[in-house]
Amino acid sequence: MSEERLPKEEERKFRERSLVVSIERQIESARRITSVIAEEVERAKYAMNADDYAYVQQAIGDVEKQVEKLSKELLYTHLLCGDLMKVMENE
Numbered sequence: 640m641s642e643e644r645l646p647k648e649e650e651r652k653f654r655e656r657s658l659v660v661s662i663e664r665q666i667e668s669a670r671r672i673t674s675v676i677a678e679e680v681e682r683a684k685y686a687m688n689a690d691d692y693a694y695v696q697q698a699i700g701d702v703e704k705q706v707e708k709l710s711k712e713l714l715y716t717h718l719l720c721g722d723l724m725k726v727m728e729n730e
Contacts, residue, residue, distance in 0.1 A: 651726060658723040665716040672709045676702055 683698035
């Protein structure tokens with residue numbers, strides 16, 4: 640009976656570690672996207688000061704795309720966290 644329990648426990652720990660690694664990767668990806676957004680906002684500020692409104696519009700469009708991408712990354716991270724909570728509840 641303990642032989643059956645051990646593989647299930649090992650499988651649970653493996654799933655838990657895998658989910659934690661995936662969550663860490665998603666967080667790092669979200670940080671990179673946030674940095675890109677910050678850079679684009681800074682570029683838009685400089686363009687506004689230079690009265691380059693065409694570039695401001697382009698930068699705003701780029702920020703919009705990055706925000707959508709960040710939203711998807713955070714949603715996926717949220718789902719992974721939910722999966723991790725389920726795995727941890729089954730301990």
